[in-house]
Amino acid sequence: MPEYKKSEAREWAWEKMKGVANVIIPTFTQDLSNLNERAIRHDVRKEIEYGFWGTLLVAETATTMREYLQFADWAADEAKGRLRLIHHASFNTLEENIKAVKEAEARGAQLVLLSYPANFYAQSAEDVYKYTAAFCAATNLGIILFPVPLWGFERIHPAGMPPELIVRMVEEIPNIIAVKAEGGMPTIGGFVETFKRLADKVLVTMPLESDGLPLAMIVKMQFMGTSNFEYYGPMIPRIFALVQEGKWQDAMALYWQIHPGRIANIAANSIAGTNFIHRMLWKYQGWLSGFNGGPLRQPTMRLVDSQMRALRQGLERSRLQVGEEPDREFFTGRNPA
Template sequence: MTISRSDRKAWAREHFVGAENILLPSFTPDLRELDEAGIRLDVGQSIAHGVFSIFCAIESGLTYEEKVRFLEITVEEAAGRVCVGFPLQGDSAEENVELLQQAERIGASHAMVSYPQNLPLTDADALVRYHEQLIEASDLALVLFHNDKFALHHLHPSGLPVSVYDRIVDRDTVVAIKVSVMDWATLGLCFERYAGKLLVSTPTILQLPLAMTHYDMQWTGAWTIEAFQTPEQPLVIELLDALRAGRHEEAIGIFARLGPLLAAFGPRLARMMPSGTYHWTFFKYLQYLSGGNGGVTRPPTMRLTRADMQEIRGAFLACGLTPADGGDDEFGHGRSAERAEAVA
């Protein structure tokens, strides 16, 4: 279905409801090629988790051609059942324009703005021109992205580039903003300033109860919701449903169950969030526990130790969640590769 530019904001208000998860690419055991069967397995798992959208992490060691193929596989397997988004994480502004146009051709629904490493972030006018270049490149919906890793405090004390966003939030295809900071003041500023024009979201689970009850936030994403649920026990989805319906006691009861996992994740995420780094193998393992394909990702990536896996699995169990079949020894290859070897 083709959506006109003028309808994009209304389309987003209708469809951006609930949670958007992250889909990481799966690779063959030698890491040389994409594992299409593994990717398709994870698309099915994502849908089973109850998300409204799948967000393809194309910045995880893929060539340009592989980024496009990853999107093609995901859109094909999703078959219109959920939205499909991705980050504009190309090596240049020109590559991001190409990615946008390819993704529109493929059938993706939206893209999240990011900044190429070679793009100077010193001047608000230059950033406005970059955003306008993306806006004019396609009719895809665009999600703005604020994170402290961009170090934009020279543009505003909060780091939120209001002098940039104020000039683009009214554009038809700019539909939402992901505010990935632990700073409540900045998150509140974003809601107060832009909630009437954009769908503001935080991917931080600790912020969900207040953001949804006080600011009527309708979506959260993109993040690894599989960290706190399984398809059979969708605690995050149930939490969001309870908060949206005003069932606060039920929501707090669900939130309280997550304590062991929050305690296990806290020290790890605290090291990563300020620098904007991502522990892909850690995220893959979280998805593996609930039935995802698993498998390691290409370097550069951090290692996940056996002790890490044991602690996370223990926290999973302590929250009353039942891990899927498959031991930690099989995680590295992934379920798809293990099945292929078994058949051979």
């Protein structure tokens, strides 16, 4: 159950959402027939060890709803309140997403990252509003609104979600508590306009650490997430904490230390032509820094040697600890089952 009443969601967010939220990608058994409980619990412990405030329980990896809810059960049991769990509303239809969020809420999720189904072809801002309002009405959880060039809404507005639509949804839907403002990416225009319009009403965050960390030094940003911060081990929570303490020079020294890894990360994570995040690549990034790794079901984007070499070398040039296991062991993982 949530830590707050629905009517108190924004107040809770201002008080409690302070830190960095990462992701956990579920791991399967070697025969891909079930989830791997030991691997999932390992990753939850690693999140806590590295200082993350919360984590997204990723749903875009060919899990059934039953499996996803088992994933949430194990994560909640292992976290025991030490890590806030963010439900990923990324199922096939509005009806399925409503069913999933109700179950996730009962299992201990504290927030929701709202996605839009691949078959949802919005033709107007009103279509996006109706979907969002219907979903938000069905849960007591606080919602992270996610304008990003993944949904195909650029047919409606060059930024994807029109800025006026974002304002309307925040004003009219009380359990929207944050905006993960990536509209107009790769520019920061969507973040800047959203911040100027709404930063006094809800949390506005830039989850890409390359932009988010410097921006947090010049505007109020108490929360950053969700993204593949696990690539850098504990460094992003550490740098973000320095920013919050006003130690911007110390923060920038570490920012530049990990810049070789950042460049490798940006180069590897192109979504051009797919409009889908490379979850296997993200899982490999985490494996380099101590997370479980391990197999994913098809369909999944493929991970090849050139990508793995570049990402490993990026961490090495950033003077970060990198696992010495050969890359072939990523596909087995640290806790095979």
